Amino acid sequence: MRERHASQGARRAREFEAFVAGAAGRLLHAATLLTAEPPGANPRARRLLTLALAHTYASWDRLRGEDPYDRARQQLALRFARAAWHQYGSFGRLRPSPENVLARLTPQERLILVLRLYEGVAEEQTAALLGLPTERVRAICARAMATLLHPPRGPAPTVEVAPS
Template sequence: MDEDRYPGFRDFVSGRGPALSRAAYLLTGDHHAAEDLVQTALSRVLRHWGRARDGDPEAYVRRTMYHLQMSWWRRRRVPEQLAAAPPERAGLDPYVGTVLRMTLDRALAVLTPRQRAVLVLRFYEDLTEVQAAQVLGCSVGSVKRYAHDGLARLRAAAPHLVDDAERVGGGWR
């Protein structure tokens, strides 16, 4: 990469790459897909680096990631698979955090990409409804609806997550 042509890009990627990767994993639910998502978003942003660098480059990359994920999801829709019974609840043991994370990953998989994106933006990225709407290019009302429907779907898919999250010191309500 020509450092003179893209000043600051290397520093941006090395400084913000891990945070972008975490957000991408939450959007995709798969490490390999998350890596692809970040790499594709960064390559697209690189083409417009001068404009992105002068504004808010991280917001530019994140918006690109959310839009790419929506586009990829539309191309590869996979039918939902619902289990006859929810997975067994894990008791208090040293692995409760791991079990909680795996259960949350499965529960997030039942969300639509828009619901998942809104929940990641609102509760992981800690954006306001207005900021999330700007990132996704939709109305604040849509963000509220996706958040409401997504949380309801999570509660229906894994009602025990609320109890488990409170037990390990968090909460997602």
């Protein structure tokens, strides 16, 4: 009995290691997009990924045919949303890195944009994951795209008038 549990544990560990080897890079990139941190300095993204993978590993035996990547991505998104909510009282604005174009977006806009465009999650699935109506997800995604495609202009240049 003990050997059987040991072999099941070893098999589980090998399967999970293979999953992480294939999925961790993409999940880390998604987490980095969510946090709007620079790719080389992304401690919040790495922590999000670590927690999402830990949760996925803990439920590995209960997946029963469910896609582990989808589970890890869900955990990543939910943990990001929860952290943004607790840190700012709502999905407030966070500008972690001004040179990052995604920093112009609210955390909620970033979350929806990353899920929809980078991860290719359908509107209905995104809405269900976040507990929002599909129309709201569509509107937030459109607003985020408009913000990225048409950034606000800086202040108008001052014109010096020559004395007459």
